[in-house]
Amino acid sequence: MHTFESRFEWWQPGGMRGWKGQTAIADGGGILFDLGTHLIDQALQLFGPVTDVLADINRRDTREDCDADEDTVIVLRHASGTSSRLTMSSVAALPGPRLRVLGSRAGYVKHGLDGQEPALKNG
Numbered sequence: 001m002h003t004f005e006s007r008f009e010w011w012q013p014g015g016m017r018g019w020k021g022q023t024a025i026a027d028g029g030g031i032l033f034d035l036g037t038h039l040i041d042q043a044l045q046l047f048g049p050v051t052d053v054l055a056d057i058n059r060r061d062t063r064e065d066c067d068a069d070e071d072t073v074i075v076l077r078h079a080s081g082t083s084s085r086l087t088m089s090s091v092a093a094l095p096g097p098r099l100r101v102l103g104s105r106a107g108y109v110k111h112g113l114d115g116q117e118p119a120l121k122n123g
Contacts, residue, residue, distance in 0.1 A: 003102040005085045006042060008035045009092035016090050021068050025057075030068035032057060035088045043076055043084035052077040060091045 016031065023029025044050070054075040059067060071091050076084040087096070099110040 001082050001101060001103045003083050003085065003100075004043060004047065005087070005097075005100040005102075006039050007087040007089075007096050007098055008039065009087060009089045009095035011093050011095070012090040016068060016070055021070070024067050025069060030057075030059075030070070030072075031088045031090060032069050032072045032074070036072060036074060036086065039086040039088060040074065040076070043078075043086060047076075047078040047080050047082040047084060049079045050076045051079050 020029060020031070020034050025033070056073045057069045058071040060070050071089040072087070074084075074086045076086070078084065089095075097109045097111045098113060099108070101108040
């Protein structure tokens, strides 16, 4: 496998709500420190140690009261040769697939979230 993409994206105009959107990045606020940790952990568990990291961290909200990021992409280059592209955004008007895997002979795309969370909420 040469490319792994994992995304948590949704459309929430007006910015992130609650502590995630009101806490400064330096204090652990924003989408990178919230959902990003899970995406990064997933990539590390699947593909191992990282040799290079690239990041594009953005704040799209125009509120003046916080600097929390809402639209972030992290690229991890693993020692195994795989490149993980991790996207987290609360301002994606048209979310991409949840997972996309590309290899030298095939690919895989998964749309939508895992059904376990709604199932747990429904008992």
